[in-house]
Amino acid sequence: MTATPPTIAHQTTPQTTSLLSYTSPATPLQTLEIWLPRPLSASSLETTVWIVYIHGGAWRDPELTSSQLEPTLRRLFPAFPSFEDAGSSRAVKHIAGFASLNYRLSPYKNHPTHPSDDRDESRNVTHPAHVGDIAKALEWLEREYNVTGNSGQTGGARGYEWVGVGHSCGATMLLQLVTSMGQANILSVCRPVALILLAGIYDLPVFLQNHSAPKVSTETQRVYTEIIEGAFGTDKRRWLSASPVAGDYSPETWSKGRMVVLAHSKEDELVEEEQVNRLVEVLERQGWGVGRQLLERELKGGHDFVWEDGEQVAALIEQVTLMLFE
Numbered sequence: 001m002t003a004t005p006p007t008i009a010h011q012t013t014p015q016t017t018s019l020l021s022y023t024s025p026a027t028p029l030q031t032l033e034i035w036l037p038r039p040l041s042a043s044s045l046e047t048t049v050w051i052v053y054i055h056g057g058a059w060r061d062p063e064l065t066s067s068q069l070e071p072t073l074r075r076l077f078p079a080f081p082s083f084e085d086a087g088s089s090r091a092v093k094h095i096a097g098f099a100s101l102n103y104r105l106s107p108y109k110n111h112p113t114h115p116s117d118d119r120d121e122s123r124n125v126t127h128p129a130h131v132g133d134i135a136k137a138l139e140w141l142e143r144e145y146n147v148t149g150n151s152g153q154t155g156g157a158r159g160y161e162w163v164g165v166g167h168s169c170g171a172t173m174l175l176q177l178v179t180s181m182g183q184a185n186i187l188s189v190c191r192p193v194a195l196i197l198l199a200g201i202y203d204l205p206v207f208l209q210n211h212s213a214p215k216v217s218t219e220t221q222r223v224y225t226e227i228i229e230g231a232f233g234t235d236k237r238r239w240l241s242a243s244p245v246a247g248d249y250s251p252e253t254w255s256k257g258r259m260v261v262l263a264h265s266k267e268d269e270l271v272e273e274e275q276v277n278r279l280v281e282v283l284e285r286q287g288w289g290v291g292r293q294l295l296e297r298e299l300k301g302g303h304d305f306v307w308e309d310g311e312q313v314a315a316l317i318e319q320v321t322l323m324l325f326e
């Protein structure tokens, strides 16, 4: 494959974009946002990566969107939305671009202000449609911005490598993507070199067990059940096979994977720490931790504070980017 120049205008700097569609025809949630700290042509394929962010919201919350990355961008770029100071951090020099993805959601009929309508095709999907949209967005990023991670073994063209950052169910989806859980188009999508997983859900049955009465109120249990049934259907037998803990993270299936960071806060009131422990067991059993780096990081603050504040997310992005290059 040869490096095709990006086909949409993005060579001016500094640049932010509004929502871009990654499907044709366009739909309201199959969209993404792009930020380039400098013209793409000034970011070399050898020394920079893309950061691809996936927001959370329990697969259904319409109020959580791609804009969730902005507080983090404000921490990384003091003059954001301008990128004037883009050269100030050593890590940022190694970032070619940021993409923050939206994806179709599952129903949320009892949302207090934005209930979903049965006829709204953007808000009535189930797994694997969410992660399928993530795969479509990555195919688009490959076409438009050369985010292919094609490491040019044949000496040919290269594309940018990417680092995935996901919060809550966004972290879940990144792992479903690298392990090809879901649909066929995922297989052709280039894999990330590293993942930063924030407050993710990795074992759906354990997630539900930990949020069932008498550990929690029956009302809380009802909400968690509604979230999982809404996103994965009512057939319980499918919940484990759709869980990241059921995935294959061997070098054969994810040859690019060099680093996984699992971050969680003890103050998280929505996703429990056991999710991290379950995934660590699985990754270690599959050889992670020797050679392929497995890092656990303790965060501060509640579930949503982590992205609302952005400082800890920015610090993790800086650390991982530097580790990849230095």
Ligand SMILES: N[C@@H](CC(=O)c1ccccc1NC=O)C(=O)O
Binding pocket: 056, 057, 058, 059, 060, 061, 167, 168, 169, 170, 227, 270, 271
């Ligand atoms: N704001 C969401 C709740 C939510 O995001 C959530 C709740 C419990 C456990 C994890 C959650 N988010 C994961 O993406 C909602 O209203 O459904």
